[in-house]
Amino acid sequence: MNIFDSALRLLSDRPAFIAEIQDRKQLNQKIASLLLSSFIFFALYGLIIGSFHSWLQAISSAIKLPALYLLTLMICMPTLYIFNGLFGSKRSLAQHFTFLLSAAAIIALLLCGFAPITFFFLTTVTAADYSFFLLLNVAILALTGLFGVLFLYRVMKPGEEETADPSILKLRKTILRGWLLLYGFVGSQLGWTLRPFFGSTGTFELFRPRDGNFLTGVGMAIARLFGG
Amino acid sequence: MEPSSLELLRLPWAEIERLCGLEVNDLWVGSLWAGAYRWGAWRRSPAQLLLIELLVVVLTGILALPLGLWVLRHLGLAGAAGDGAMPLGLSLAIAMGLVNLLRYRCLVQNRRRWRSLLLILEEVDRFHEALQAWELLGQLQHLPDLLPDLLPDLPPADRGNVATDGAALPEDGLPQYGALRTSPAGLEALAITRDTLVTGLLADRALRDRHRQSRSRYGDLVDHLDQNLATLNALEVSQRAAERAELLQDALEIGLAVRQNILSGPSVPLATGRSQQGGGLL
Numbered sequence: 001m002n003i004f005d006s007a008l009r010l011l012s013d014r015p016a017f018i019a020e021i022q023d024r025k026q027l028n029q030k031i032a033s034l035l036l037s038s039f040i041f042f043a044l045y046g047l048i049i050g051s052f053h054s055w056l057q058a059i060s061s062a063i064k065l066p067a068l069y070l071l072t073l074m075i076c077m078p079t080l081y082i083f084n085g086l087f088g089s090k091r092s093l094a095q096h097f098t099f100l101l102s103a104a105a106i107i108a109l110l111l112c113g114f115a116p117i118t119f120f121f122l123t124t125v126t127a128a129d130y131s132f133f134l135l136l137n138v139a140i141l142a143l144t145g146l147f148g149v150l151f152l153y154r155v156m157k158p159g160e161e162e163t164a165d166p167s168i169l170k171l172r173k174t175i176l177r178g179w180l181l182l183y184g185f186v187g188s189q190l191g192w193t194l195r196p197f198f199g200s201t202g203t204f205e206l207f208r209p210r211d212g213n214f215l216t217g218v219g220m221a222i223a224r225l226f227g228g
Numbered sequence: 229m230e231p232s233s234l235e236l237l238r239l240p241w242a243e244i245e246r247l248c249g250l251e252v253n254d255l256w257v258g259s260l261w262a263g264a265y266r267w268g269a270w271r272r273s274p275a276q277l278l279l280i281e282l283l284v285v286v287l288t289g290i291l292a293l294p295l296g297l298w299v300l301r302h303l304g305l306a307g308a309a310g311d312g313a314m315p316l317g318l319s320l321a322i323a324m325g326l327v328n329l330l331r332y333r334c335l336v337q338n339r340r341r342w343r344s345l346l347l348i349l350e351e352v353d354r355f356h357e358a359l360q361a362w363e364l365l366g367q368l369q370h371l372p373d374l375l376p377d378l379l380p381d382l383p384p385a386d387r388g389n390v391a392t393d394g395a396a397l398p399e400d401g402l403p404q405y406g407a408l409r410t411s412p413a414g415l416e417a418l419a420i421t422r423d424t425l426v427t428g429l430l431a432d433r434a435l436r437d438r439h440r441q442s443r444s445r446y447g448d449l450v451d452h453l454d455q456n457l458a459t460l461n462a463l464e465v466s467q468r469a470a471e472r473a474e475l476l477q478d479a480l481e482i483g484l485a486v487r488q489n490i491l492s493g494p495s496v497p498l499a500t501g502r503s504q505q506g507g508g509l510l
Contacts, residue, residue: 001253001254001255001256001280003276003279003280003283025242026241026245026251026253027251028251028258028259028260028263029251029253031259031260032259032260032261035287036280036283036284036287039283039286039287039290040283063290063320066287066290067290067291067293070287070290070291071291071293071294074291
């Protein structure tokens with residue numbers, strides 16, 4: 001078993017990989033491979049964004065970024081599985097988990113793709129450009145997250161072969177869309193709870209006080225960037 | 229020996245999984261979290277396994293971080309740990325410790341439970357190695373046929389020497405490849421080995437399934453063993469009491485009968501005796 005095997009197959013041979021999940025082939029191996037490779041990729045990106053502040057923040061972010069993505073996935077998975085099961089899905093919990101981990105692995109791979117760009121800005125901007133660096137990374141995280149969510153929607157969308165009733169089919173699509181929104185909402189809130197990932201100019205902080213939410217934080221960063 | 233025949237003899241992972249009913253790969257059986265490592269996994273790829281174990285330990289710690297934080301707060305240690313990196317470190321350590329303790333317990337138990345399966349899988353690996361060697365032998369056998377294309381300038385005698393790797397040339401100077409030829413008997417032996425391995429995997433699965441069934445069938449009996457023993461004990465005591473009561477009843481009846489005999493007339497023979505004796509004396 002190669003740790004990166006599943007992630008590489010997601011890049012090079014995605015349809016066959018998805019078909020294997022549908023056929024329940026080697027699910028445990030895929031889960032292990034996707035979890036470990038996503039963990040490494042997220043930790044790597046966390047290390048880069050944390051090093052904007054200090055090495056302590058880099059280590060902290062290398063732990064917190066994988067925790068953010070993987071915990072969000074685990075928190076939201078039971079809702080999707082139970083709702084899908086209620087409306088006629090025959091997919092097992094392991095299949096759900098593998099699909100969700102595939103989406104997480106796509107996000108992690110895309111983040112790794114952006115890593116050289118982030119690293120370039122890390123080396124060229126100063127500590128005073130904290131808001132710029134923060135917003136740049138929020139944009140990267142949002143873009144990669146969007147691609148991951150789109151991938152998940154495409155592979156988990158119920159097909160016409162699953163149910164003959166068009167109303168059930170429509171309902172399940174609506175549930176999936178709603179769940180994706182919930183996933184994004186839980187993820188952003190957990191991200192806000194686990195912050196800082198970048199670390200502002202002050203001393204190292206493991207966690208910040210629980211005030212405000214993700215959107216107010218982004219709004220304040222935009223105001224600081226343009227308002228001076 | 230045709231490579232396609234050898235491919236037919238090979239036991240792919242999917243086939244092994246179908247036969248043994250568990251997910252199998254070169255490192256573990258079942259799953260990485262609650263399965264068992266293969267016997268030869270640490271020997272075959274120690275560095276890879278060490279890396280995987282390290283990642284799994286850290287990852288489980290991170291994913292169980294809320295559990296660690298909860299334990300820390302529940303024990304009242306959150307405040308004592310300070311505000312810096314200490315609470316996170318402590319929570320991570322607690323979470324890693326708790327989750328991995330359970331995981332290793334499960335791994336050790338499964339290793340014992342699946343001992344025969346793990347041994348058969350090692351034999352399957354050896355069988356595949358033998359197939360590879362056989363395939364290589366077949367390729368070497370065909371090497372002299374390919375040499376004219378690969379090395380057109382090489383004299384025929386040298387081609388034979390290259391192909392047989394030092395094998396003695398016969399008197400007529402033509403090379404003989406008998407030592408390298410893959411015989412049908414060897415192929416048959418490989419087919420028999422394959423059948424034996426398949427039978428072994430199926431037998432092991434049947435035994436495991438039967439063990440599980442018997443465990444569930446007699447599970448109630450085992451679970452209520454103390455209760456059943458107490459019931460049996462009570463029955464035995466009750467039987468003994470009944471026997472004693474019967475004995476006492478018999479003794480009482482005998483006593484009453486004797487008393488009856490003493491009080492009523494039948495004391496005649498005794499009285500007669502006494503009177504006879506008494507009379508005699510008087």
